[in-house]
Amino acid sequence: MDFIADLHIHSHFSMATSKQLRPEYLDYWARIKGIKVVGTGDFSHPGWLKELKEKLEPAESGLFKLKEAYKPDNILEETPENAVRFMLTAEISNIYKKNGQVRKIHSVVLAPDFQTAEAIQQKLSSMNFNITSDGRPILGLDVRDLLEITLEANEKSFFIPAHIWTPWFSVFGSKSGFDTMEECFDDLSGHIHAVETGLSTD
Secondary structure (H helix, E strand, O other): OOOOEEOOOOOOOOOOOOOOOOHHHHHHHHHHHOOOEEEOOOOOOHHHHHHHHHHEEEOOOOOEEEOHHHOOOOOOOOOOOOOOEEEEEEEEEEEEEEOOEEEEEEEEEEEOOHHHHHHHHHHHHHOOOOOOOOOOOEEOOOHHHHHHHHHHHOOOOEEEEOOOOOOOOOOOOOOOOOOOHHHHHHHHHHHOOOOOOOOOOO
């Protein structure tokens, strides 16, 4: 089955974003644009996760849909062809030093359910990382260790290196990245099954 998905977005809890980045507007515009699956973005932020739990309900396995009570009056009539589903996603920024060089890596994490997202939140909070200042938190943590935390929270979680050729803030970035996945993720590199090429791709 072919469908259009947008898995790398943010919420109104992220800096420099629209205040309309809320589930009801995301559902509305995805329906108009023909996007079938929308990432929630920012599930690492407690305030946003609370809002998501309030406004979304389970649909198919690993997917959610907007509750009827939050659908705008002027929304297009829902059909099987234009029904929108949400997937719990978050972009996380890791800035740390490895092999004598400062690394700056962004990753997109996909969680199959709210319990997994909460487990990741709780683990990061217990490590004294500030996950409330921005929808995309900045962690002084090796990205390999973030992948391990993600997998420990739920083996069905999915981890995607973001915009991999952006010079700054990416796994293969010329300014702060690595030359191979194995160099970056060490023993866990086999758990990387997809990458986001991003706008820096030629």
